[in-house]
Amino acid sequence: MNSTAVDTAGSAPSAFLCHEEPTAHNGTLLGFWIYLMSDCFIFASLFACYAVLGTNDAGGPSAAQILDLPGLAVNTALLLLSSVTFGFAMLEMARQHKRAMLAWLAVAGLLAVGFVGLELHEFHDMIEAGAGPDRSAFLSSFFTLVGTHGLHVSVGILWLIVLMVQLGKFGLTEANIRRLQCLSMFWHFLDLVWVGVFSFVYLAGVLR
Amino acid sequence: MSHPSSPGHADDTLHVHQGSLRGYLTGFVLAAILTIIPFWLVMGHVFDNRWLTITLVLLLAVVQIFVHIIYFLHLDTHSEGGWNMMAFIFTIVLVVIVLGASIWVMYNENANMMPMSPQYQRSGE
Numbered sequence: 001m002n003s004t005a006v007d008t009a010g011s012a013p014s015a016f017l018c019h020e021e022p023t024a025h026n027g028t029l030l031g032f033w034i035y036l037m038s039d040c041f042i043f044a045s046l047f048a049c050y051a052v053l054g055t056n057d058a059g060g061p062s063a064a065q066i067l068d069l070p071g072l073a074v075n076t077a078l079l080l081l082s083s084v085t086f087g088f089a090m091l092e093m094a095r096q097h098k099r100a101m102l103a104w105l106a107v108a109g110l111l112a113v114g115f116v117g118l119e120l121h122e123f124h125d126m127i128e129a130g131a132g133p134d135r136s137a138f139l140s141s142f143f144t145l146v147g148t149h150g151l152h153v154s155v156g157i158l159w160l161i162v163l164m165v166q167l168g169k170f171g172l173t174e175a176n177i178r179r180l181q182c183l184s185m186f187w188h189f190l191d192l193v194w195v196g197v198f199s200f201v202y203l204a205g206v207l208r
Numbered sequence: 209m210s211h212p213s214s215p216g217h218a219d220d221t222l223h224v225h226q227g228s229l230r231g232y233l234t235g236f237v238l239a240a241i242l243t244i245i246p247f248w249l250v251m252g253h254v255f256d257n258r259w260l261t262i263t264l265v266l267l268l269a270v271v272q273i274f275v276h277i278i279y280f281l282h283l284d285t286h287s288e289g290g291w292n293m294m295a296f297i298f299t300i301v302l303v304v305i306v307l308g309a310s311i312w313v314m315y316n317e318n319a320n321m322m323p324m325s326p327q328y329q330r331s332g333e
Contacts, residue, residue, distance in 0.1 A: 030288040030295075037299040044303040048310035069251055076247075080239055083280055087232040188280040192273055198243075199269035203250045207258040 032182045036189045039152075043193050046145040050201055055208055058136035063205035066131045066139075068122060072202050075118050076194065079153075082111035083191040090184050098172060102164060108187070109160045112153055119150050142201065149197055152190050159183055227282050235279025242272040 054063065089104035123143070126132065133143035163183060167176055246265040248254065255261050277283045277296075285293050 030291055033288070033292050034295050037295050040299050040303055041306070044306045048307050051307065051311045052314040069247070073247055076243055080236070080243065083276075084232055084236045087227060087235075087280060088229075090227065091229055091232070185281060188276060191280070192276040195239075195243075195269050195272050195276065199246060199265050203246050203265045204262045207250065207262050 028178055029181055029185070032185060036185060039189070042148065043145075043196070046141070046148060047196060047200060050141040050145050050205075053137040053141040054201075054205055056137040058138075060136040060139065061129070061131045063138065063142075063202075063208065066126060066129070067202050067206055068125075069202065069206070071118060071122055072198055075115055075122075076198050078111050078115040078118070079191050079194050082108045082115065083188050085111065086184055086187045090180070093172065093177065093180060096172060098167070101172075102167060105160060105164055105167075109157055109164075112157050112160075112187075116150055116154055116157070119146070123147075142205075145201060146197060149190065149193055152186075152193075156183070156186055156190060159186070227279070231279050231282075235275055238275045238279070239272055242268050242275060 057063075085104050086108040089101045089108060092098075092101035092104060126139075131139055133140050160183060163176070163179055167180070170176060246268050249261050249264060255264075283292055283296060287293070
């Protein structure tokens, strides 16, 4: 019996008392996965908004007129490369190569910074051209969906910077490995959501 | 670990499926191909029928999402005792309901609305 259990002096051990931890192993990773699944619902509702409102341009610019496909191709490549380089960092982590891991993490982070920078540039150009989120229902739903994704990537970059400082200072401790595994899932998840964004919002959007 | 009473669990955090170089590269090549095809379909104006193009683009996106899940997120039926997969399937079901039903309901509502041209609005005054 563990000392943490209530001491019921003399009585038989209760059948309802758990001798083992009832949680799954690696509970943090499972919990973080469930967080990502709940994040799916945020994006699903924003995708549904765009699906419903995407053609309501209120006489303003339509998706085909305003969306920049060559810029989108560059952005998509940056995010995919960032996802793969983060994977390389995880491989170096498994081999306990701290310097190589930090280098790959830096590459992944810089690619993501490039992604957010290009996206902000695109938003700026659109707003300058009179196609801001206040112009039409189409543009409101567009900026909300793409902006929410961009905000996720930005927070991921902030998380990466903080974690790189931690890794540099304390090394590959068990807690840091767990944190890195969570960030890795977050990073790949955002690339997965971007597949939906570039396919549904941009490529299918300009055809509707 | 937060619960030292279970010594057998001490090294479990290291037993996660980390993927391999081969896996990441396979995923990258597949994802790149599945990205280039839809861009080519749309930017090259390959088909005249736009609904055929939209359907193909969305199908390729679904395939690529599964490539990401398998090669980058390493989801399989064994990870976390199968609970990852259960949560994922549950999410897929709900996402399909949210997306599909929203589009279905709103399309019908839109199609069955009274016409809202300016002359109709003025005639009510």
